[in-house]
Amino acid sequence: MSAAAGYDLVVVGGGSSGCVIAARASEDPARRVLLVEAGPDPRPIPDVIANPKRQGEVILESPYVRLYEVERPDGSTFPLIAGRVMGGGSSVNNLSVIRPLRRDFDAWARIGGEAWSYESLLPTLRAIEDDPDFGDQPIHGRGGPLKLVRRWKLDDPADPPVEALMAAAEEMGLPRCDDLNVPEPFGICASPYNEVDGKRQSVAVAYLEPARGRPNLDILADTTATRLVLEGSRVTGVELLTPDGPRSVAADRVVVSAGAYESPHLLMLSGIGPVDAIEAAGLRVRHQLDGVGRNFQDQAVVYLTFQGAADFHEEYLIPKVRLIAKSNAALDYGDLHVFLHPAITVRGLAPLLPVSVRLLDVRSRGRVTLASPDPLELPAVDPQVLADPADVRAMLDGMRFVADLVAHPRMAPFYGDLVTPGAGEDWEAFARASHITYNHAVGTCRFGPADDPLAVVAPDLRVHGIEGLWVADASILPVIPHSPTNVAAIMIGEIAARNLATADAAAR
């Protein structure tokens, strides 16, 4: 297709939302669509991405992630991780297919209205998936693009430490939960994963691949959107930095789907956002929107590490069993994910066995802002993880739950004494100094009504005050779900595609 003709739709970001939007929008042959991805689009998909057993390598060794180094209060640093390859997070995550909880939809509907309720979006969740185990149930789907598999089910044999964990958790009152995607999952859960015949089903595979041959869909990889082109209060195109140099494309509509770090980054580079952030970078404010970059949320993760009495060969980061537990018995929902991790072995030392506590409730709010007017420089991220005292209290309760769980007699053959935090160490200081995150950043372009001072987009995902501009990725969620965010991001892609089609129909 001739780029000179311009596009009906440019999608910036080939992640879990953007690939869905590009695929759905190009189903209409009359709509000319361009998908822009900053990272590569390697085909055939390299084994390090496709092979679930190599997920640890994707994160630790591959060029397909981008790291945002952030500081803890004590000055130590750790990286936040985002996918930077076609498929985005779905190409580098641990493949789990976990829906937001009903209470998350309730929270979104309170801000965004009925369109964000569980009942309204259940048909979308069902349409996304192809669930071979529960697909016939009213809350599940068959035949959708995303193939699920439960490689292991709760009644299948497991490694002795996993069996011990399940027995200990059951004796501590956690129920068995065969289906992690019921509206309010709780207890000892077997995770579903998106793979077929041992190959990862990222959105690049499940959604984009079948759309690639369409004459009305162009794909530009290794291409960074550097600025949105605005005429008055209307977006008219995007400036790009392609492998062949700078290029500008005209568009009737632009959807920014670059994720919770890069979507607010592109808006601010384009002069859309808080005045202080834009002017501090020496750029001109085109449209003040105070919520851009604010309201950052990610779930805190703290590891407790025990002396190991036995080696342990679980796959790194892809647990068989995910415990959904409560930090406080009075809660009516699970606010923790707990995983066992494989042994750390240092030659000459006894093995160490880490157990992670992942706090799903997030009351703390951070910020993404401009570090530089140069679009190739990363934005600055101040995540403020565990900044809220209630988050710290819940994390400490979660750590105590794990310590009690591991001290259960069933676990004794495998797990010895707690090594870190060490004897006499202040657990709060330990959590503040050693936490990382679950890497599920959301919130930095949150939806809400126009009179909400922190709302960036309307509940239908159009940017407030700019015609033709939409944001559609996890950044639009005003409140982080009690789950990983890949399914939510795919759902947001489906919602955006539907809303764009409705807008097109209205314009005709």
Next chain:
Amino acid sequence: MKLDGRIDVAAPPGAVWAVLIDPLSLAGCVPGVEAVRQVDDRTFEGEISAAVGPMSADFIFRSVIGRADFPTDLEVTTTGSDSLTGSTLTADVHAGLEAPDAATTRIVYRADVRISGRLAILGDMVLRATAGLIIGEVARCLRARLETAAGPGSG
């Protein structure tokens, strides 16, 4: 990442210092450290082999003694990188020796460890736990070696 603590050894400060200041001697007390070689009187190198689940890596380091004022200050700066992610680690370790009573030497240590690169994804968890175990082993080894050597009749 900051680590601090103390190790009490029932031996005179001079004997404890002599082990700490001699890399080859100290290395015998640090489990996991292999292939230690002395480069000059203040510099030594070595390796640590570690695995996290299915991924294994060698960590190659160089340590330089920056300050050695008996018995109060020993400062060692260690830099290194791992073979898996190419991340770098810098550790500034300060150890001071105190004598809380005539029969005891107290090693008071503090370390400031900085990791850059992807190792930091796992780094805090792996390093804190590994450091916790290693320090425990070092304490046991020093006691076993020095408390026997400094036993009755050894002066």
